[in-house]
Amino acid sequence: MSIEISQVNKNFGDFVALEGIDLSIPTGQLTALLGPSGGGKSTLLRIIAGLEEADSGRVEIEGVDATRLPAQKRNVGFVFQHYAAFKHMTVARNIAFGLEIRKRPKAEIAAKVDEMLELVHLGQFRDRLPSQLSGGQRQRMALARALAIEPTVLLLDEPFGALDAKVRKELRDWLRRLHDEVHVTTVFVTHDQEEALEVADSIVVINDGRIEQVGSPDELYDAPATDFVLSFLGPVTRLGDLQIRPHDIEVSVTPRPDAVRGRITRWTRIGFEVRLDVTPSEGQQPPVQVTVTRAEARNLGLQHGDELWLTPAAGAQAIRATNDPLTLSTQSQLGVTV
Numbered sequence: 490m491s492i493e494i495s496q497v498n499k500n501f502g503d504f505v506a507l508e509g510i511d512l513s514i515p516t517g518q519l520t521a522l523l524g525p526s527g528g529g530k531s532t533l534l535r536i537i538a539g540l541e542e543a544d545s546g547r548v549e550i551e552g553v554d555a556t557r558l559p560a561q562k563r564n565v566g567f568v569f570q571h572y573a574a575f576k577h578m579t580v581a582r583n584i585a586f587g588l589e590i591r592k593r594p595k596a597e598i599a600a601k602v603d604e605m606l607e608l609v610h611l612g613q614f615r616d617r618l619p620s621q622l623s624g625g626q627r628q629r630m631a632l633a634r635a636l637a638i639e640p641t642v643l644l645l646d647e648p649f650g651a652l653d654a655k656v657r658k659e660l661r662d663w664l665r666r667l668h669d670e671v672h673v674t675t676v677f678v679t680h681d682q683e684e685a686l687e688v689a690d691s692i693v694v695i696n697d698g699r700i701e702q703v704g705s706p707d708e709l710y711d712a713p714a715t716d717f718v719l720s721f722l723g724p725v726t727r728l729g730d731l732q733i734r735p736h737d738i739e740v741s742v743t744p745r746p747d748a749v750r751g752r753i754t755r756w757t758r759i760g761f762e763v764r765l766d767v768t769p770s771e772g773q774q775p776p777v778q779v780t781v782t783r784a785e786a787r788n789l790g791l792q793h794g795d796e797l798w799l800t801p802a803a804g805a806q807a808i809r810a811t812n813d814p815l816t817l818s819t820q821s822q823l824g825v826t827v
């Protein structure tokens with residue numbers, strides 16, 4: 490394991506930011522810390538970096554107890570959302586900076602800067618100032634600078650958070666490819682589930698200062714351990730007494746035993762999908778959200794106002810809800826496979 494965190498606690502005054510965190514981060518993987526705003530992701534990342542000290546607990550990096558080591562002795566590279574570049578230095582000098590302060594030989598620095606510029610595809614911009622780069626290029630420069638010191642661990646705090654959706658998407662694909670090339674143990678913070686699902690080898694879901702679940706994107710998506718994870722990782726809807734994903738509902742135009750009967754009260758076409766609101770005929774339940782492909786909608790001849798019978802699709806993951814229909818349950822029977 491590259492990073493071992495045991496029983497880490499952190500309070501800010503009376504506020505509990507992290508509580509009893511135990512986490513092992515394997516060497517060479519790309520791990521996402523995912524969760525809603527204020528959940529404690531950045532605090533945990535800063536504790537790993539040595540920028541924040543835990544109140545209690547232990548942090549080990551590559552077998553070394555780093556709990557009390559200052560940040561500069563941990564051999565970690567960081568990139569933050571708003572990268573603080575040296576504005577008066579060229580891209581090449583910015584990348585060289587970490588090596589210069591470590592007093593590495595000039596020839597080694599020059600070779601490393603060339604290697605990094607090539608890695609992040611900024612070779613032709615080496616003599617520009619950071620202000621002459623786009624936001625995405627600046628973040629790539631930040632990554633090159635962090636990687637130049639050959640860190641044991643690379644820590645990224647919402648590195649693409651300030652960029653527009655299209656650039657963000659490009660950079661996230663690029664980060665995945667970069668990681669496949671350099672294999673440095675990388676931990677990145679994001680509140681964007683799509684980003685985590687697309688990029689990470691492993692996802693740590695953090696909410697309210699606690700870890701909800703750790704697993705691969707598929708494990709988390711297909712077998713959420715808690716109703717929080719189920720709802721955070723993708724859309725969920727209520728079908729009878731189950732919380733279930735809208736695309737995990739089977740639609741029938743003829744009566745089915747144990748099905749929820751309802752009528753299509755809303756129909757929205759989004760790309761190749763059709764999203765339906767199906768209002769149950771019995772009880773006071775809110776509409777069930779159902780996603781079907783356009784082909785399926787066409788084959789079944791679905792139309793606004795049609796009566797449907799809804800059942801969980803075979804193999805769907807669902808969580809039994811026991812509370813008020815409008816709130817996610819706190820006492821659920823978890824991971825019901827139907």
Ligand SMILES: Nc1ncnc2c1ncn2[C@@H]1O[C@H](COP(=O)(O)OP(=O)(O)OP(=O)(O)O)[C@@H](O)[C@H]1O
Binds near residue numbers: 504506
């Ligand atoms: N230095 C500090 N002093 C007081 N409270 C703090 C401090 N740093 C963080 N907090 C609080 O701790 C909680 C966790 O913050 P943290 O930044 O770790 O959350 P996060 O999950 O990274 O959220 P975001 O995605 O919004 O950055 C928040 O409620 C925050 O207000």
